[in-house]
Amino acid sequence: MPKVIDVYLGFMDEEVNARLKAVIDQEKASGNAARPVILIERNKVGNSDPILQWPRSQYGVTIKPTILVSPTAMPDAGLLPEQILSRAIGVFMEADHTPAKPSVPVLRYFQLQQLLNESGPGKTKTPLSGEGPWLSLIRFGVGKDTNPPIVVIRTPEMGLQPSLVSPWVEFLLQMISPFSSQLAHEAGDPVEWPVRVSCFGAQGGTQPGVKPGDITRICASLFVGVEFDDGQAYGTVRLQTYQYEYTFFCQAGAGETLKDRAADAEKLARTRFADWQNLKVLSAAGPYGDWAEPEPLQAIGTLVKDVIQVVKQFYCKQVSMTASFFVPEADKAVAQALGLNSAGMEDSHVIKGLRLCAAKGELPESLYPRLDPARAYLARINCDPHKIDDKVLAAFNSSIVKAQLTPTDYADVIVWGLNGVLKEEIPDCARWAFAADPVFEDRPGLLEQTLYAFAPTSADDPVVADPFCVEIATDFIADLANPTTPGITGLGGTQLEQVRRLAANVREQWQQHQGGRKAWEAAAMLMLYLIEACGFEAKEKGKAKTWLRPGKWEGITKSPTLQDLSSSGEQFAAAALDRAFYKSSNLMALQTLAQHSLL
Numbered sequence: 001m002p003k004v005i006d007v008y009l010g011f012m013d014e015e016v017n018a019r020l021k022a023v024i025d026q027e028k029a030s031g032n033a034a035r036p037v038i039l040i041e042r043n044k045v046g047n048s049d050p051i052l053q054w055p056r057s058q059y060g061v062t063i064k065p066t067i068l069v070s071p072t073a074m075p076d077a078g079l080l081p082e083q084i085l086s087r088a089i090g091v092f093m094e095a096d097h098t099p100a101k102p103s104v105p106v107l108r109y110f111q112l113q114q115l116l117n118e119s120g121p122g123k124t125k126t127p128l129s130g131e132g133p134w135l136s137l138i139r140f141g142v143g144k145d146t147n148p149p150i151v152v153i154r155t156p157e158m159g160l161q162p163s164l165v166s167p168w169v170e171f172l173l174q175m176i177s178p179f180s181s182q183l184a185h186e187a188g189d190p191v192e193w194p195v196r197v198s199c200f201g202a203q204g205g206t207q208p209g210v211k212p213g214d215i216t217r218i219c220a221s222l223f224v225g226v227e228f229d230d231g232q233a234y235g236t237v238r239l240q241t242y243q244y245e246y247t248f249f250c251q252a253g254a255g256e257t258l259k260d261r262a263a264d265a266e267k268l269a270r271t272r273f274a275d276w277q278n279l280k281v282l283s284a285a286g287p288y289g290d291w292a293e294p295e296p297l298q299a300i301g302t303l304v305k306d307v308i309q310v311v312k313q314f315y316c317k318q319v320s321m322t323a324s325f326f327v328p329e330a331d332k333a334v335a336q337a338l339g340l341n342s343a344g345m346e347d348s349h350v351i352k353g354l355r356l357c358a359a360k361g362e363l364p365e366s367l368y369p370r371l372d373p374a375r376a377y378l379a380r381i382n383c384d385p386h387k388i389d390d391k392v393l394a395a396f397n398s399s400i401v402k403a404q405l406t407p408t409d410y411a412d413v414i415v416w417g418l419n420g421v422l423k424e425e426i427p428d429c430a431r432w433a434f435a436a437d438p439v440f441e442d443r444p445g446l447l448e449q450t451l452y453a454f455a456p457t458s459a460d461d462p463v464v465a466d467p468f469c470v471e472i473a474t475d476f477i478a479d480l481a482n483p484t485t486p487g488i489t490g491l492g493g494t495q496l497e498q499v500r501r502l503a504a505n506v507r508e509q510w511q512q513h514q515g516g517r518k519a520w521e522a523a524a525m526l527m528l529y530l531i532e533a534c535g536f537e538a539k540e541k542g543k544a545k546t547w548l549r550p551g552k553w554e555g556i557t558k559s560p561t562l563q564d565l566s567s568s569g570e571q572f573a574a575a576a577l578d579r580a581f582y583k584s585s586n587l588m589a590l591q592t593l594a595q596h597s598l599l
Contacts, residue, residue, distance in 0.1 A: 003148045003193045005180050006035075006599040008200065009155060009169070011197065014587045015201040017052035018152040018594035023150055024059055026598060027142045027370060036143035037149050037314045040089075040172065042126045042156040042364065045069055045136035048511075052154065053474075054420040062141030066588045071112060071132045072144060079151045079186065081179075082139040089179040089393040092171075092571055111167075118163040120324075121404070122474060124158035126168075148183070148193055159345020162324045164230040169353040170368075171195070177369040191422050196375035196599045197354060202586050203320065203344040203553070204327065205382040206335040210342075212385060212452035212585045215596060218317035218378035220348035222340060224273045225324030225329070226253070233261040235268030236278060239304070239319075240351040241311050242358065242373070243288035243295040245391070247302050248272075248279045248375045267326060276334055279304040289359035293374045312339065320380065322348035326554075332386075342380055345557050350378060378599050383585040384578055392450055395439040396580070397571050400562050403468070404543040405429060407527035410472065413482050414523040417473030418510045423465075423591045430469035432584060452585035454592045456546050466561065467583035468546050474587075477503050481525075486550045488560050495534055504524040512549050538563050555578065 008023065010016035020039060042318050045051065056063055067075050067086040072124050075086040088537060093112075094317050123183075124131045126269070133156060153172055157164040173195075180192040206478045210216070220241040227234045237249040249272040253265030272279060281302045287296040294598040308319050318341035322328065324349035327335075327343040335343055341585045357371035377563035381482075408501070409429040418429055432451075440447040453462035480487040480503035503526055510519035530536035531544055538545050558568040565571065572580060 002377075003184075003187070003189065005148050005176060005183075005193050005195050005369075005413060006150045006386055007173070007176060007195055007197045008150070008599070009086065009197065010153070010185050010199065010201055011155055011158050012201065013154070014421075014590050015060075017054045018590045019200050020052065020152045020344050021054075021059060022595040022598060023152060024061055024140055024142055025284055025595070028061065032144065033147065035147040036087060036142040036145060037140045037150045037152065037441045038082050038094065039136075039138040039140070039440060040085075040151065041136045041138060042134075044134050050420075051138060053083075055418075058420050058422070063188035064141065065140040068134060069137065070134045073134075080139070081183065082147060083139050084182050085149075085151070085175065086137045087178045089172075089175050089184075091135075092175065092178075093135075099489060100127060103159075103450070115164060115167055117230050117552065118167070120163065120233070121225065121257075121262055122160050124164065125158055125276070143293060143467055151179075155346075159324060159349070162223070162345075162349065164476060165346060165349035166352050169349055170356060173353050173357055174367045177367065180369055180475070192370060194372045194494075194514070194532055195357070196372045197357075198278040198597070198599050199347075199350045200594070200597075201346070201376045201380060202226070202346070202383045202582075202590060203347075203380040204332070204582060205341070205386045206332045206343050206385045207339075207341055208336075208386055210382050210384055210386055211449045212581070213454075213589050213593070214382045215593065216320075216341050216353075216380045216382065217317045217523050218320050218341075218347055218380055220311045221320045221322045221323045221351055222304070222319065222338070223324075223348035224269050225322075226262050226269065227324075228258075228262070231258065233258060233265040235265035235270075235272070236347070237269055237273055237304075239307060239311075240348045240355065241295060242315070242351060242355055242376070243286065243291055244297060244497050245285040245352070246281050246298060246307055247283045248281060250282070259404040260343065262353055270331065273331065274334055276304055281307060281424060286385070287359050289355070289357075289373070289560045290321055290371065291358060308339055317377075318342070318377075320344060320347045322323045322346065329578075336386075342382060344380065347378055347380070347446045356431060368408075375599060377597075383452065384582040385591055386509055386557075387444075388450065388581070389439075389446065391439050391442075392446070393573065393577060395437050396434065396577065397565075399434050399437060400468075400546075400572070401566055403433070403466075403562060404540060405469075406542065406547055407531065407544055409521045410476075410524040410527045410544055413469045413472045415510070415520050418507070418519060421470065421473045421587050423454060423588050426456055426463065426465065427469075430466045430473070430579040431468035432464045432469075434439065434466075435464035438491055451581060452589050453587045465584050465588050467580045468548075470587060471549055471552075472547055477523075482505060486538075488530075488547070489535060489551070491558055496525055498529065499534065502529055534563070 069090045074090045156168045184192045233253040239246040253261035255261040321335045321343040323341045335567040357368045360366040412427040509522040545563040559565045
């Protein structure tokens with residue numbers, strides 16, 4: 001069997017940690033054929049920090065010390081796989097403009113100054129200024145060093161910064177080439193080992209009949225949104241396939257500031273997208289690269305819907321929508337009309353990286369690795385319904401204001417979150433009672449079309465996760481402890497300071513005692529203070545209100561909890577409802593289905 005390097009890409013913590021665990025479990029069972037597993041994570045990860053928001057024990061193997069890489073920090077050389085990869089990244093991240101080396105005559109793959117001019121006005125996940133970007137390489141204690149490794153990458157940037165996603169993905173794929181070359185050289189092989197690539201994650205559905213938990217294979221993606229270049233924002237509609245890039249619209253936004261130009265550019269792109277009947281190919285770029293047979297190139301002037309249909313038929317897979325904004329119902333309706341199967345924020349950028357690998361991997365001057373095109377794919381799990389029934393909407397808004405949690409429920413959910421929000425450990429209070437609402441009894445199959453049910457273990461009956469408990473598990477302590485976030489709408493002064501201290505203590509107790517009773521007691525103490533001093537008690541004495549993360553629920557602006565909705569007159573609808581169902585499905589579906597379709 002030829003030696004290959006497998007690369008798994010992901011963006012969110014929950015997309016990567018579940019896949020990483022599945023890969024590690026697979027290799028633990030592989031005996032002498034087990035391969036090294038290396039994670040590339042954004043920013044600095046300390047040697048005792050959680051990894052991808054999971055406690056280290058969850059991965060079930062020993063974990064070696066983190067290797068940190070940045071343009072100003074060169075890792076030590078060595079012959080272990082993680083040392084070779086970190087050294088390659090360090091060499092080609094090193095900034096030519098640093099004072100210590102003002103003019104190094106070496107081609108750099110990572111053009112930091114160029115990226116500084118391509119970021120949008122929003123917050124970046126991996127800061128480029130100041131110290132510059134940091135990456136962490138983590139080696140898990142599985143696999144023989146002489147076997148071809150597996151590299152799992154949580155990409156440094158996400159879809160809200162579209163002009164940074166592609167350069168990061170391309171750079172990290174490029175780093176696999178010198179990594180593979182040296183490993184092949186050490187093994188006595190004359191050419192570098194080829195690379196197989198998989199991207200696995202969650203998306204929202206746009207087509208009828210696609211239900212939460214369904215897996216979709218993606219062969220192309222239509223990008224709609226804003227791209228940035230040298231201080232300008234461009235509204236763009238562009239289709240990326242595995243072999244070609246088709247541009248349907250590209251126009252610069254107007255305005256005095258970059259933020260203004262970005263807003264105008266997004267409006268331009270979405271307006272042209274809405275006029276999809278008249279969108280035609282303006283330009284096309286190739287080449288098709290190393291694919292077994294060339295995809296039929298579409299002529300200038302071909303309608304966007306016709307191009308999409310040809311691509312779907314050629315690859316026998318689906319086409320998604322990629323946006324630089326959270327996709328609302330109106331844009332999902334256009335996506336449905338075009339035959340796009342799902343909506344997300346990163347597919348197009350990943351496919352562009354794969355296209356560049358396939359097109360250039362065999363050229364002597366190429367910076368890209370040798371891609372195995374037959375084993376390069378995107379797999380997406382649908383995590384919300386295409387359309388939410390009006391009766392379900394009404395039942396949902398009626399039920400949620402009645403839902404209340406006790407302080408001990410909160411403590412259970414908070415510790416569940418600190419322990420990784422594992423489906424096997426879901427607390428009873430986080431099993432969503434709404435799944436048993438009479439609205440689902442009236443129409444067979446409606447529950448399956450609306451919500452994702454999973455079995456925590458093989459011996460359990462399926463359950464549905466409460467989205468508000470999932471949000472509390474993942475973000476409640478982090479938001480309350482963070483001095484830069486509002487935490488709970490309406491809190492201020494000494495109350496907010498005390499809440500932040502108590503929330504920080506929960507995390508400290510968990511870290512010091514590796515979970516357990518101390519963290520639970522600290523969480524219960526936090527909830528007691530919120531109830532007694534901060535008006536967080538529900539109408540029923542001793543019960544706590546159900547938290548709504550500030551700024552995350554579109555259309556819900558005044559209500560800090562579910563119980564405050566009735567007094568403010570706000571209700572869940574459209575994007576807020578979609579988000580609730582997505583939160584219910586996301587983590588549980590990813591953990592359940594992560595072992596499917598491993599390379």
